[in-house]
Amino acid sequence: MGFYENDQKYVMNTYNKTPIEIVDGEGVYVTDIQGHRYLDMFGGIAVNVLGHKNKKILDAVNCQASRYIHLSNYFASEPTVQLAKLLVENTFAEKVFFTNSGTEANEAAIKIGRKYGRSISPDKTKILSADNSFHGRTCGSLAITGQKKYQEPFEPLLPNVYNFEFNNIESFKRVVDDQVCAVFIEAIQGEGGIVEVKETFMQEVKALSIQHDFLLIVDEIQAGIGRTGKFLSYENYGITPDVVTLAKALGGGFPIGAVLTGEKASSVLKPGDHGTTFGPNPVVSAVGCVVVNEVLNETFLSEVHDKGCYIKNKIENLKKQYPDIISEIRGTGLMLGINTGKYAGPIKEMAFERKMLLNVTAGDIVRIVPALNITYDEINQFIATFTDILAEVAQQK
Numbered sequence: 001m002g003f004y005e006n007d008q009k010y011v012m013n014t015y016n017k018t019p020i021e022i023v024d025g026e027g028v029y030v031t032d033i034q035g036h037r038y039l040d041m042f043g044g045i046a047v048n049v050l051g052h053k054n055k056k057i058l059d060a061v062n063c064q065a066s067r068y069i070h071l072s073n074y075f076a077s078e079p080t081v082q083l084a085k086l087l088v089e090n091t092f093a094e095k096v097f098f099t100n101s102g103t104e105a106n107e108a109a110i111k112i113g114r115k116y117g118r119s120i121s122p123d124k125t126k127i128l129s130a131d132n133s134f135h136g137r138t139c140g141s142l143a144i145t146g147q148k149k150y151q152e153p154f155e156p157l158l159p160n161v162y163n164f165e166f167n168n169i170e171s172f173k174r175v176v177d178d179q180v181c182a183v184f185i186e187a188i189q190g191e192g193g194i195v196e197v198k199e200t201f202m203q204e205v206k207a208l209s210i211q212h213d214f215l216l217i218v219d220e221i222q223a224g225i226g227r228t229g230k231f232l233s234y235e236n237y238g239i240t241p242d243v244v245t246l247a248k249a250l251g252g253g254f255p256i257g258a259v260l261t262g263e264k265a266s267s268v269l270k271p272g273d274h275g276t277t278f279g280p281n282p283v284v285s286a287v288g289c290v291v292v293n294e295v296l297n298e299t300f301l302s303e304v305h306d307k308g309c310y311i312k313n314k315i316e317n318l319k320k321q322y323p324d325i326i327s328e329i330r331g332t333g334l335m336l337g338i339n340t341g342k343y344a345g346p347i348k349e350m351a352f353e354r355k356m357l358l359n360v361t362a363g364d365i366v367r368i369v370p371a372l373n374i375t376y377d378e379i380n381q382f383i384a385t386f387t388d389i390l391a392e393v394a395q396q397k
C-alpha cells in the first residue's frame with residue numbers, strides 16, 4: 001500500500017488531499033514516486049517562498065541544528081534575536097512576539113488588542129474584522145474570521161466580535177465606536193479569493209483608529225514577506241499599522257509565526273500574560289533570517305512586482321481570448337487570483353493531468369502563489385500549460 005492510501009487510512013481527513021505521492025522537490029518543481037515532475041504553483045499555500053531544497057536554507061538548518069535545537073523562552077537564542085532585529089529594523093515595529101503558526105500569531109494579537117482596550121476602559125473589548133476574511137482555525141482566530149461556514153459548527157465563539165463589509169467605509173462606520181479595541185484586516189484577502197483592499201478604505205480605517213483609539217492589526221500571514229512586491233503588504237497603501245501578524249513565508253517552509261508591534265502595542269503584554277513552549281524554534285529562526293535577508297534585497301522585491309505584472313498581462317490577453325471562462329485577474333505581485341467561475345475545479349484537475357499543481361480558493365478562484373524566486377522560463381511554462389487547459393475547457397463547453 002502506498003503512503004497516499006495510508007494517509008487516507010491513518011491521518012484524520014480534514015483536507016481533501018490530491019492523490020499524489022511526492023518524494024522530492026527542487027525549486028518550483030516536485031517529483032512523485034513514479035518519477036513524474038510537477039510544476040508547483042501551489043507553493044505550499046504561499047509558504048515555500050524560496051522554493052524547495054534551497055541551499056541557503058539547508059545550510060542554515062544544518063548549522064543551527066548542530067549547535068542546539070531548542071532552549072525555551074527562558075533563554076535568549078541568538079538566531080531568534082537576529083530575526084527579531086531584522087524584522088524591527090525593516091518595518092514599523094518596535095518589538096516582536098514569536099509563535100509557531102499564523103493562527104497563533106492572531107491569537108496573541110487578539111490578546112494584545114483586548115488588554116490594550118481594557119487598560120483604557122473595562123468595556124473597550126469590541127473587535128472588528130471584515131466579511132469574507134480569514135484569520136485562522138483556532139477558536140479566537142476563527143471568531144474573527146468573517147466566514148460563517150467555518151464558524152457555525154464550533155459556536156459559541158469569542159464574544160463581542162463584529163464584521164464590516166470589506167472596502168465599504170459606511171459599513172465600517174456602522175460598527176466602529178469607542179468600545180472597539182482592535183480591528184483586524186488583510187490587505188489582500190487570501191482564502192477569501194484574492195480581494196485587494198482599496199487604498200482610500202485602508203487610510204480611512206487608519207484615521208478612525210486614531211479617532212477611536214483602537215489597534216489597527218494587519219494580518220500579513222499570507223500577503224507578507226515579499227509576496228506583493230513589498231516586504232509587507234501594508235506598504236502598498238500608505239499606512240502604518242499598530243500590529244502586524246506574520247507566518248507562512250517567514251519560515252521558508254518551516255513553522256513560525258510572529259506578531260510585530262509598534263509604539264501603541266509593544267508594552268501591552270507583561271511577563272506571565274502570554275507564552276509558548278516552542279515559538280520560535282531556533283533552527284526555524286535561523287531559516288527566517290535567510291528568508292528575510294533574501295526577500296529584503298531591493299532587486300528581489302522589484303522582480304516579484306515585475307513577475308506579477310508579467311503574469312497579469314498574459315492572463316489579461318487570455319481573458320480577451322476566453323471571456324466566457326476568465327472573468328477577472330486580480331491581486332498584486334505573486335499573489336494573484338484568476339476568477340474562472342465554475343471552471344476552477346476542472347481547471348485544477350486538468351492542470352494535475354498536465355503535471356502542474358494549482359490551488360483553488362473561494363470555490364472559483366485559481367490562486368497563483370508560487371515561490372517568489374520563480375524564473376520567467378518557469379512562468380512561461382505555467383502560462384503555456386494554462387493556455388492549453390483553457391483551449392480544452394473551451395472545446396468541452
Ligand SMILES: Cc1ncc(COP(=O)(O)O)c(C=O)c1O
Binds near residue numbers: 101104137186248
Ligand atoms: C490571512 C491568513 N491569516 C491566518 C491564517 C492562518 O495561518 P495558519 O494556517 O498558519 O494557522 C492564514 C492561513 O491560510 C491566512 O491566510
